[in-house]
Amino acid sequence: MSRNVSASMRKGAPVFAALGDVTRLRLLTKLSSGGPLSIAQLTDGEDVTRQAITKHLAVLADAGLVRDSWRGRERLWELELAPLDEARICLDLVSRRWDERLARLKALVEDDPTP
Amino acid sequence: MSRNVSASMRKGAPVFAALGDVTRLRLLTKLSSGGPLSIAQLTDGEDVTRQAITKHLAVLADAGLVRDSWRGRERLWELELAPLDEARICLDLVSRRWDERLARLKALVEDDPTP
DNA sequence: CTCATACGCAACCTCCTGGTTGCCTATCTA
């Protein structure tokens, strides 16, 4: 296990899709160092509407990358690291297979002085 | 350097976007262990048209994730690892900031027996 | 109590994405 490529991909793809937008990445970095932040706080500095930010947060939440909670009239958002690790695993999977293939090729060339 | 968050994000976002599709991820894993492969070979086993695969490859190429070369009438595609590393850096950046923040909070609580 | 603030919901718009089909060209092979 952990070698199940197709499962790792199915987990990774939605996360990557969520990460594939500059605005959303910016939101994540804000959250990574900024504690739980309200939508208004997250919108601040961005050049799109609060509604747009809300939608982006929904996308991130669908991918499991953020979690929300209410405090009074504020909706606070917090980072969730687990999916990021999942994504990293997915990247490593591809990189490792590539390295293994290179090693295999190298072995073929070196270890075989023609039969 | 390497601490420039916004630059890392601008590099990472297009890569993530390219990775955010199961078909494309599958293509990458095929390429990661399968040497340079032709479009026909990459289409084989997939449940979409050759044209669709061609478009996916174009997206991957735009993100720098694959490279192509011609051999006769075949167009061969090969994996390119560099952008994957870029993506990993981007993930690490977020994770690290999060960890640093946690450490900061912990220090605040522990090191401060109320003034 | 009143008003500003923080947010949700819904409608709407435009543009991109993923996919298809049809047709045409180049190359390999029998």
Next chain:
DNA sequence: TAGATAGGCAACCAGGAGGTTGCGTATGAG
């Protein structure tokens, strides 16, 4: 040389993504 194979190009389509505006409702502050 004829036919199969590998691929490009262009048109087309449905649906989703990202964004906006307008309006309504809680909650907090003065």
